[in-house]
Amino acid sequence: MDETLLRTLTPTVIGILGRRGAGFAAAEDAVQDALVEAVRVWPENPPRDPKAWLVAVAWRKFLDAARADTSRRRRELRLEDEPPPGPAATADDTLQLYFLCAHPSLTPASAVALTLRAVGGLSTRQIAQAYLVPEATMAQRISRAKRTVAGGRFDRPGDVATVLRVLYLVFNEGYSGDVDLAAEAIRLTRRLAAGIEHEEVAGLLALMLLHHARRPARTRPDGSLLPLAEQDRGLWDVRLITEGVDLLQAALARDRLGEYQAQAAIAALHADARTVEETDWAQIVEWYDELVRLTGSPVARLNRAVALGEAEAPRAGLAALAGLDPSLPRYTAAAAYLQERDGDPVTAARLYAEAARSAPSLPERDHLTRQAARLNARFRG
Known part of the structure; x- marks a missing residue:
């Protein structure tokens, strides 16, 4: 089972269903159902044309759902018959799907979740694990997001800046659960770069690659953080x-x-x-x-x-730090570092300990606590 292939085909198949008349939410649900079917069937009976198989199965899933919904009877009468077997259309709506999932009316968290599911092809369970929330919570978030963009079109221009911000949010989540979100963000940004020639898309991809290149050196064997200055280059x-x-x-x-x-x-x-x-x-x-x-x-x-x-x-x-708001994230940690560099270990130790109490993650808190302990041991000894 080629999970990467499934993820790559997901936005294309959603786009094909959209052009055939399915709304975004219905198309996305149908494709997710088809992906589940693919996971069950493909290992023993792989299709000759994976995309055509997914399109055919997803279209059937969509028709079944439409027929079961009495509120859509009028729409059902306008549905075309299921297309005959054969190669699927080659058009790729991935780019417009990026824009739709990064709709400006969505919260950042909802836009990220919808992008990972519709463009990235991840399951609700995988996204929930990556964000360390219950699957039911993530399912509700995705459902609300789909309702928000339900009337969206696949042929309207989108805001590149919003898409890039969503992808950057995905990248900054790093790794958790069984999904490497940093690697997933790079994959999605590569696809975006392949579909649009834009200097900031290239800039974001470059930024991700340069940061990702340092990943093997960022932690010690015990998982603790290594600051840039101490990394094995x-x-x-x-x-x-x-x-x-x-x-x-x-x-x-x-x-x-x-x-x-x-x-x-x-x-x-x-x-x-x-x-x-x-x-x-x-x-x-x-x-x-x-x-x-x-x-x-x-x-x-x-x-x-x-x-x-x-x-x-x-x-x-x-002096430059003094002109900024002390409530800024990592302000106290930056002040601690500069105080230590300026030769004031007592003040630096106090600030490191203070920064540790408000650290955004456990590894960062542990790192700052160790910095404070290191300086306290030095001037007490």
């Missing part, structure tokens, strides 16, 4: 770094800078340094300046302050 994936840099350079050559290109440029500078001491912090500060100009993001300003502390002096970073 020999473990970084050179192939992914090369691909990411090539994509970034091609995107930047179009001279239409966007936030994902700027973030990818920062990641590329980190990847280019053979050691932490060789990091070009001055250039990184310049790219953060561009990112702040493009987005005005307080998080970008926070990261710029840390980079400034490396490029010039910790005091410069602390």
Whole structure:
């Protein structure tokens, strides 16, 4: 059973049913039912044309559901007969499906869930496991999202920026359950890049690849976090770094800078340094300046302050940090790091402990707690 093939075919089959008259929600339900049937049948009886098989079975599932729903009797009379067996149409509505699932009226969480199911081909169970919520909760979220976009069309232009934000949210979830969401986000972004020539799509794909290249070095054998400065750079994936840099350079050559290109440029500078001491912090500060100009993001300003502390002096970073809202995520952790760099371990230890109490994840909390303990042991000894 080729699960990747099933995931790849899912949006295409949904699009085909949509062009035949099925609404988005009904088409998506029918395709999910067909996928379940494929998992049951294909291992012992694989089809010669997987896409044609999925289209035929999904269409039958849709007709059965329509006939069973008395409120759709009038619509049923307009349904065409089931198409004869044969190769499925070659048109691919994947691109429009991305736009539909990233509908601006959806919450980010709902848009992510719907994208993973309709475009990514994941089951509700898999998505629920990835987000560590009950399957029933995720099913309700997906159902509400489908109702929201039920009247959506497959032939209307969408907002690329919204699609990219959804894909970036998927990527940042990383890995949990039996689904690697970071890898899934890269796969979906590759498909988007294949269907649209857009510098920010290329920029986001480059950013994902450059971050993903460092994944093998991010944790110790016991699962604890390793900060960038302590990572074994020999473990970084050179192939992914090369691909990411090539994509970034091609995107930047179009001279239409966007936030994902700027973030990818920062990641590329980190990847280019053979050691932490060789990091070009001055250039990184310049790219953060561009990112702040493009987005005005307080998080970008926070990261710029840390980079400034490396490029010039910790005091410069602390001064830049002082102008930001202390309630920003990771503000206290950044202050702790800069205070330690500035030679104040007592203040740094207190701030690390404070940051640990509000850490967004268990691995990050443990890392900050260890930092505080390390400094406390030093100045108490």
